[in-house]
Amino acid sequence: MVDTKVSVSSFHDLIRYYIITMSIILITIVLGKRTWCQYICPMYIFNYIGMNIGSFLKLPSLKITCKSEKCTQCKRCTNNCLMGIEVADMVKNNNWNTKECIQCGKCLNVCKCDVLKRKWKK
Ligand code: SF4
Ligand code: SF4
Numbered sequence: 507m508v509d510t511k512v513s514v515s516s517f518h519d520l521i522r523y524y525i526i527t528m529s530i531i532l533i534t535i536v537l538g539k540r541t542w543c544q545y546i547c548p549m550y551i552f553n554y555i556g557m558n559i560g561s562f563l564k565l566p567s568l569k570i571t572c573k574s575e576k577c578t579q580c581k582r583c584t585n586n587c588l589m590g591i592e593v594a595d596m597v598k599n600n601n602w603n604t605k606e607c608i609q610c611g612k613c614l615n616v617c618k619c620d621v622l623k624r625k626w627k628k
Pocket of ligand 2: 586587590606607610614
């Protein structure tokens with residue numbers, strides 16, 4: 507019964523808590539990693555809609571670009587990506603075609619070879 511924490515004050519609350527938790531776990535097991543972030547979280551849905559409108563209208567937006575030739579395939583970017591994206595593979599194939607990226611910049615920060623940059627692009 508505290509404002510700042512999740513509390514379970516009755517047996518019914520406990521059942522509800524486990525139903526919600528198990529649903530999230532089951533969705534992830536059935537549909538794959540990051541399912542919650544990619545398909546259910548409202549922030550991702552707004553991000554996805556915004557990116558599609560931007561590409562349709564050919565508006566400039568902040569994008570990550572890479573210099574594949576500098577990459578040593580150390581995979582620090584992949585291992586640190588919050589969205590579980592195979593960043594090193596995208597760099598290797600010089601193909602940054604993902605709508606899952608939330609532009610957090612973590613991959614840029616951990617890359618020691620200065621491979622990744624942010625640029626405004628159409
Ligand atoms: S962290 Fe940099 S050098 Fe390492 S795999 Fe990623 S892009 Fe390549
Ligand atoms: S910017 Fe963030 S979400 Fe996007 S690829 Fe890099 S680490 Fe992953």
